[in-house]
Amino acid sequence: MASTVHVLDDYYLAITLLITVAYQLIFFAVAFTFKFDKLTDFAGGTNFVVLAIITLSFSGTPDARQIVASLFIMAWGLRLSGFLLFRILKTGKDDRFDDKRDKFFPFLGFWIFQMIWVWTVSLPVTILNSPNVRQYPQVPFGTGRDVAGVVLFAIGFVMESVSDVQKFVFRQRNDKMAICDTGFFYFSRHPNYFGEIIIQFSIYMIAVSAAADGYVGGQVFKALYATIVGPFFLTILLMFVSGLTLSERPGAKKRYENDHNWEGYKRYLSRTSILIPFPPEIYEYLPIIIKRTIFLELPIYVFDPAKHSDAAKGQRQNSAEEGQGGNPGNRQSGERLTESY
Template identity: 50%
Template sequence: MSPAYVLDKYYLAITVLVTTAYQLSGFAIAWAFQFDKITDFTGGSNFFLLALLTLTMGNEYHTRNIVASVLVMVWAVRIAGFLLFRVLKTGSDNRFDEIRSSFFKFLGFWIGQILWVWTVSLPVTVLNSPAVSDLGRSGSDPSFGTACDIIGIILWGVGWVIETAADAQKFRAKNSKSTPKDRPVQVGLWKYSRHPPYFGEILCWWGIWILSISPSTNGSLPSSSRSAQYGTVVSPLFTTILLMFGSGIPTAEKPTAKRYFLMSCGDNAREPNAWKNYKTYLHQTSVLIPLPPALYSRLPDVIKRTLLLDLPIYRFDEGKDGASAIEEARARNGSD
């Protein structure tokens, strides 16, 4: 059977419509009941839905298409399941405390989730589309097992293991009574990176992209199809940029530093060594790429800030940021 042509030959329109409908349905439920239990689950499960939908619509079950789609679905099941389990255990997601009651601010988050899911899913969407998969019937699709296939699967596998292990390690540590309160979690992969799940996720999506563009590497696809496949590089680039400059590292670094600073330096300081411990942790722990602490601590700051991406925007300034943090804490305590 030939693949179904739905709205366009790249499945761009149908995946936009499905993603928009799915996310807005999630928003309607979350807004109506004012809770966060399904927010991250809806985002993660949407990837599963798009991978399965485009694979079945494409109706050309080449090994590469099946493998790429299954890898995306495995990633989606893992992240959606873990995030749902975590929010059910904690009871709520404090990321939404300031926007949950504002219709347009809360809607804005879900619109951002539409953009995230659709953009990051592009490699497998285009791979499964008639513009690429249908050409395999004429022999233009290279046999599975090319260098791109192998590299892509290895990158995805390494990234998935890192992301999965890091999430499990931190969840267990944070729920253990033996974990010290005056220092960050430094178990397992967290000894070598301050954000190992983000590093793993970046590897996963570069792996999916490399696997998905394999049909273009032999030069037998039409130029328009090759351009579309190479253009899906926006998926791993978007993932990398989002985690480096958007809702990833920036939203974690300064708030975490602020918490440890106030433990030691605020009006209600209760852990005198917390800020000192945190500064030691920053000095010896890579921000993203896992490295042994003994090696990282000896590297010059210029290497850390350039090659290893420990950017100045992540830094908590004790003078400027510390003073404002203390004032905010005083104002909050005064209003309680």
């Protein structure tokens, strides 16, 4: 039986961090030198695969739980990187980098953030495969939490994979007036994000099952449960940094100002849950407080034409300028116009 390899520390934190930094910097050098967008997301997804393979091989003779958790994150990383590579090859360039591609430090900032993302989200598998966990007797794979984790992973993987394809095909076949409200998008405006969140929590659930019933104690027990920072970090990222905040309000604003079927899209927004899949026939009539709390449709995602539209802002500015003239009648008219927005 192969022995576990100890490298730098007994949780594999340092070696996985070093590998991630080196891996991302190599791709950054290529992307910045050649102004090449096509490997950016590919570098992120495949980095998960690299870390899982290395930590699993270092663990000596892995048990079933380590193999399953490692294979799950590898399958997710390969699927994600493969799809994003295919999509960028079709579209030609990544608009996210139009203001960064030629600037060393702003562009490097994206890659540093990607390093943090990969290393943090990989933590459940990294710690599970580490020597400190391997030295203790493990709960045999197949507990209720293991089964629940496998089922949740399957649901999340199918949801994320299928919805990514559905959205890509929809955009290829339809113009900007159309609304993607079929398939998984009938029940959620972002089923791919929801699927991705489920995947990471399912892997975490499988990983911490090794510590159930007191088989693993002390600091190791705490370390396994602390890896929940991985799925939480991904959830925060999708909800407040690079996911919903970049698509919800900006997307609605673009439709409104370009008159791309705004009325139809406004109805879609009112009927369809932002993240958690739910029947639109019921969701439409739920109280706002339920949508804001249970379904996470926070005010930061909501587009209000009167507040957020450039056209409305321009009208308010014109009204204010008219109200500053010498004619009291004009000033009163301007004040009334301003109040109406």
